[in-house]
Amino acid sequence: MSDHTTHPPTTMTKDDKAYWSANVRIITICLVIWATVSFGFGIILRPLISWIGVGGTDLGFWFAQQGSILVFLALIFFYAWRMNRLDRQYGVEEE
Amino acid sequence: MDQFTLNLIFVGASFALYIGIAIWARAGSTSEFYAAGRGVHPVTNGMATAADWMSAASFISMAGLIAFTGYDNSTYLMGWTGGYVLLALLLAPYLRKFGKFTVPEFIGDRFYSPTARLVAVISLLVASLTYVIGQMTGVGVAFGRFLEVDNTTGLLIGAVVVFAYAVFGGMKGVTYTQVAQYCVLIAAYTIPAVFISLQLTGNPIPAFGLFAETGSGEPLLQTLDQIVTDLGFKAYTEHHGDTFNMLLFTLSLMIGxxxxxxxxxxxxxxxxxxxxxxxxxxxxxxxxxxxxxxxAVGAMARLNITQQFWPQGTNAEAVSVETIESDPAYDWMATWQQTGLLGWEDKNGDGRIQYYNDAAPEMQERAAAAGWEGNELVNFNNDILVLANPEIANLPGWVIGLVAAGGLAAALSTAAGLLLAISSAVSHDLVKGRIAPNISEKGELLSARIAMAAAIAVATYLGINPPGFAAQTVALAFGLAAASIFPALMMGIFSKRVNNTGAVAGMLVGLGVTVVYIFLHKGWFFVPGTNSFDDSDPLLFTVKSTSFGAVGAVLNFATAILVSRATQEPPQEIQELVESVRIPRGAGAATAH
Structure with a gap:
């Protein structure tokens, strides 16, 4: 994979394109989860999961007030870890 | 030692610390002034960013809005955290790779247009100034109470302090000052919450205490739902408002x-x-x-307050005026009454203060039978809740002093960060980038400082008559940022096709429509009484002015894409710039230009 670093940084190689579409795919998956826990479980889908009780109220309330925040944290750290790995895989990491 | 002296000691000591750090880390060159030479570790940077970003809205205002509305105001919690996912995935790494100092610089370069840069500067100034007004509201509330001065004096003192260290420190001073401020504000927020959670549920972690059982063996939230509905208020955990507006509001805060x-x-x-x-x-x-x-702070405070007014239970007699005036547990009511942000009145002259929802039909029956003449807790400003909370829960004096210092840390740190963004936009993007490209480094720093002074003067002036509670004013600022800056940045990275004309048109439409919508509901330039609509009955469906940012963002995206399609594709070197931004390889140190 060492030959990739010899390209000037402004030219997009075939691998660079694959790197970008892999990145976009990971972003899309993360954003689907992001929307599901907040807009979904926290607001719209709350009635559907209201049968699951959490300390005097229901799961949707927990997602709206705490659960989404915890999932957001997990998403950002997952993305950072996954992308730093992807950078190395495609040899596009910083020196 | 009395409470006033304790507050002065805590607030004074924390200020001395911040100013000390600002002097110690005084910026020399322009590069240090803006970006601290890029030597900031991610954890340090994260802590400083947290202090920078968590403002009076988060610290002073948010829990109060949750306490008095319940579930529906979860929007603030999800909105203000969910935005970091967008930031981390869609913007942060690419803007770092781009390697310049300011947001307008990126927009100007990517859209190869000084006009785009200028529009970005204007958007930034509008959003940041609105945001600073919200901070000043918080500063006024905090100083009004703790220094026992009126709101305007409090604002002026706060303005001088923010100005002092933002001007003399620059980014590096601000970064380390903000680390200190984070520590003060998180301790100030958490310590009283731990005490209160222990008192109510026996659980030392407030986040768990919220879902735990109280002394009676019943879950806290269930007790809370029960007593507030007994008094004719809406159940705390239930959804009452409009779902569409709730979705839009959350999205606006996230994008913002x-x-x-x-x-x-x-x-x-x-x-x-x-x-x-x-x-x-x-x-x-x-x-x-x-x-x-x-x-947890919101729910527990609501429970404590309601129980203080109905010490024998919601079906028994309300608290007597005599108790309020003589029992030390009610001292907080007298002290907060001085600020004009809390008020009660024995309307029916029965010697008791009945706190209930006098608009609820079932309560009107009970009121008629008992001889009540309306809710007697006539004024409870939501913004005082967090600051009054330790007093309501009868916590020791040093906790109250600490909360004072924390609230001010939150407001001042954000105000300083905003002033830095404002000053760099004016000096770097407007003066050096447009008006006088050959300006000396010294002249650039001078213009930065003049811009800060002007911004703080305007914000202080408008902070005296704010368009809402601190968190609501701040929500407007987020809406403005959502409608103008975020779409331009995202399209600049994720689309090679969006061109200069498209981006400028998009930003102008997004910002323009959102500003007009906000002014129509909140008054032109936030001058009270000049509004044509009210947020309780908004112009478009159920979309409140605080939620309009998401609509503005959609308009921005749509306009930019349509206009770009109809006009020429960006030149080759710009497409290459976009490609290089997408790939981490070759990110050097940032350069000024």
Missing amino acids: TAGLPHVIMRFFTVPKVSDARWSAGWTLVFIALLYLTAP
Whole structure:
């Protein structure tokens, strides 16, 4: 994979394109989860999961007030870890 | 030692610390002034960004809004944290790779247009100024109470302090000052919450206490729902408002978070692209510590307050005026009454203060039978809740002093960060980038400082008559950032096709329509009484002015894409610039230009 670093940084190689579409795919998956826990479980889908009780109220309330925040944290750290790995895989990491 | 002296000691000591750090880290060159030479570790940067970003809205205002509305105001919790996901995934690493100092610089270069840069500067100034007004509202509330001065004097003192260290410190001073401020504010927020959670549920972690059982063996939230509905208020955990508006509001706050220039600037200051990704995560860790506690603070305070007014239970007699005046547990009511933000009145002259929802039909029956003549807790400003909370729960005097220092840390740190964004936009993007490109480094720094002074004067003036509670004013600022800056940045990275004309048209439409919508509901330039509509009956469906940012963002995206399609594709070198931004390889240190 060492030959990739010899390209000037402004030219997009075939691998660079694959790197970008892999990145976009990971972003899309993360954003689907992001929307599901907040807009979904926290607001719209709350009635559907209201049968699951959490300390005097229901799961949707927990997602709206705490659960989404915890999932957001997990998403950002997952993305950072996954992308730093992807950078190395495609040899596009910083020196 | 009396409470006033204790407050002075805590507030004074924390100020001395911040100013000391600002002097110690005084900026020399322009590069240090804006970005601290990029030597900031992701964890340090995360902590400073958290302090920078968590403002009076988060610290002073948010829990109060949750306490008196319940579930429906979860929007603030999700909105103000969910934006970090957008920031970390869609903006931070690419803007760091781009390697310039300011947001307008990126927009100007990517859209190869000084006009785009100018429009970005205007958007930034409008959003940041609105945001500073919200901070000043918080500063006024905090100083009004703790220094026992009126609101206007409090604002002026706060303005002088912010100005002092933002002007003399610059980014480096601000970064380390903000680390100190984070520590003060998180301790001030958490310690009283731990005490109160222990008192009510026996659980030392407030975030768990919220879902725990109280002394009676019943879950806290269930007790709360019960007593508030007994008094004719809406059940705390239930959804009452409009779902569409709730979705839009949450989305506006999220997009706005990712579009606020003073937050984005932070990610220019980390050493590497990979650090920018981690940095967003660390920032959210430090923010989450407060945000997971806030809903507990709100619910527990609501419970404590309601029980104070109905000490024998909601079906028995209300608290007597005599008790309020003589029992030390009610001292907080007298002290807060002085600020004019709390008021009660024995309307029916029965010697008791009945706190209930006098608009609820079932309560009108009970009131008629008992001889009540309306709710007698006539004024309870939501913004006082967090600051009054330790007093309501009868916590020791030093906790109250600490909360005073924390609230001010939150307001001042954000105000300073915003002023820095404002001053760099004016000096770097407007003066050096447009008016006088050959200006000396010294002249640039001078213009930065003049811009700060002007911004703080305007914000202080408008802060005296704010368009809403601190968190609501701040929500408007997020809406403006969402409608103008975020779409331009995102399209600049994720589309090679969006061109100069498209981006400028998009930003102008997004910002313009949102500004007009807000002014129509909140008054032109926030002057009270000049509004044609009210948020209780908004112009478009159920969309409140605080939620309109998401609509503005959609308009921005749509306009930019349509106009770009109809006009010429960006030149080759711009398309190459976009390609290089997408790849971490070759990210050097940032350069001024």
